[in-house]
Amino acid sequence: MRLQLFAPHNKKIQKTIAITGSKSETNRSLLLQALFPNIKIENLSNSDDGEVMQRGLAKSSGEVDIHHAGTAMRFLTAYFASQEGKQVVLTGSKRMQERPIKVLVEALQSLGADIQYEKEGGYPPLKIIGKKLKKSQVSLPANISSQYISALLLIAPSLENGLELELIGKITSVPYIKMTLALLEQIGVQTSFEGNKIKVAPKQKVEDNTLVVESDWSSASYFYSIAAMCEAGTEIQLSSYKQSSLQGDSVLAEIYKDFGVETTFSNNTILLKKTTEIKSEHLEYDLSNAPDIAQTIAVTCLGLGVGCHLTGLHTLPIKETDRLAALQIELGKFGATVDIDSESLTLQPQSNFNIGVAVDTYNDHRMAMAFGPLALKADFMVNDAEVVSKSYPDFWNDLKTLGFDIVES
Ligand SMILES: O=C(O)C1=C[C@@H](OP(=O)(O)O)[C@@H](O)[C@H](O)C1
Ligand SMILES: C=C(OP(=O)(O)O)C(=O)O
Incomplete structure (x- = not known):
């Protein structure tokens, strides 16, 4: 048109x-709601990116296509990798297949995840076989996209020992990382961010909670x-x-x-x-x-x-x-x-x-x-x-x- x-x-x-x-707050809140179903969300984004995130979270097998949505690609990679019993091919638009995801995949693999590249190494689509991730410490470069960091932080409370991240290099798009931590805090998860270290405590259940998206x-x-x-x-x-x-x-x-x-x-x-x-x-x-x-x-x-x-x-x-x-x-x-x-x-x-x-x-x-x-x-x-x-x-x-x-x- x-x-x-x-x-x-x-x-x-x-x-x-x-x-x-906000599409950023929406896609974080939706992921947290998938992990803790007693969370309610108000003022969801009506964006395509919000919609593909919702549809992706509803699937547990087959192909999940998140089109152009960077946050959905990165957040769902971490989500599916940590969900035992789920097995998907996570893909996106032609452009999404050119947007790098190696930093996140390597971080998840070092935590024990089973993720393979379906086409070109370092880029979507990804074949993900969900597993219980047992490790809790990982280092990753922080200067390419903060979304890799947010993706790990969002699944962190569901890991049995939580997560400790060591960020390497200059940290980019910092407010988005702080947004992720603030939402975790809002649902009662303990977090800390000092220097280049971020810690998130494990949490099995959260109180009933409504996240009101600005x-x-x-x-x-x-x-x-x-x-x-x-x-x-x-x-x-x-x-x-x-x-x-x-x-x-x-x-x-x-x-x-x-x-x-x-x-x-x-x-x-x-x-x-x-x-x-x-x-x-x-x-x-x-x-x-x-x-x-x-x-x-x-x-x-x-x-x-x-x-x-x-x-x-x-x-x-x-x-x-x-x-x-x-x-x-x-x-x-x-x-x-x-x-x-x-x-x-x-x-x-x-x-x-x-x-x-x-x-x-x-x-x-x-x-x-x-x-x-x-x-x-x-x-x-x-x-x-x-x-x-x-x-x-x-x-x-x-x-x-x-x-x-x-x-x-
Ligand atoms: O975490 C998020 O919601 C986002 C982080 C930013 O990406 P980068 O960290 O890749 O700069 C931003 O550009 C994007 O629109 C949304
Ligand atoms: C960069 C953007 O989105 P994403 O990375 O989530 O696709 C954006 O909305 O400007």
Whole structure:
């Protein structure tokens, strides 16, 4: 589906949007619920990634296909490996078969797991024969994806002696590891994270518990970008959010102050207010703790004619697509000058945009959603716009609610 996007007539937007639960919290909560069935979950994500996780957890044999969902791939690998009596082939989309999983597989194998590669070594699909894992100590590299670490931590309370992880190298995407530990703590599991060591105590049963998933901050990023590109006086209210979030992407509230967007928290909502015009001509952020908002920020900067230097982006080449390469190409279509290396992106400021461009999305929901707000500055098209369903199926409808004119072309 190709969509043509046009800006709202009124660029002083005043609207309210309800966003569903964080996909990261959802997929962790679902796994914990599979281990401890007396856990209840509220405000689940309605994303494809949440759905494939639910379907995967319901299976105990045959093929489990998690499509593009990185968290489902990594979390289910650990889950099935530790479930005696279950035997599956865990697979995913063509891209998922290019996303590395060796670090996690080797860590699980050293704990005693039976996992074999069905095709290329180091990559899905995986043949997993579930076993009772008896060992409780493992070391693994921490600089490639935090999802390997979260996957191990999530199954840790169900292992007879719990788990001790030693993390090697610089730890990436740290807030996601802390989110996993916080959810374990919420269900009564003892954890500690000191230096490069994480410990999780075993737990056979947990008290009845309801995990209330906060709405998705990565999804909120697109509304920050819209607010930043709108006229002063714009107010966009989003629910349901907390001031003390488990999601690292809540750093948006700080970052977007630089773009003239103030955030007010009240009664489980955030109000994004565009107060002032941006003053800087060049912005710099280290996004190693919040990699999923890199595309949003790059496009906001393009829209506002601001230059930026984004660092800490070393995980972007192994996400849904190589996001650094994809950004360089697609920002370039609007006339932008973009330099990339293996962990950073630099955008030069510019004031005119090419119009009528067709943005390619590379099976990456965030390529589509990050560019969406740019319709406030230039009419353009988005190819394969349905990709948004990976994390935010209602995205285009919510943009229409804000007054964007969106038609299929
Ligand atoms: O644990 C999680 O829920 C996630 C961790 C991050 O991945 P990396 O740790 O691979 O950067 C993030 O990009 C992804 O969208 C979700
Ligand atoms: C990187 C992402 O997802 P995952 O790794 O879970 O596929 C994302 O949603 O931006």
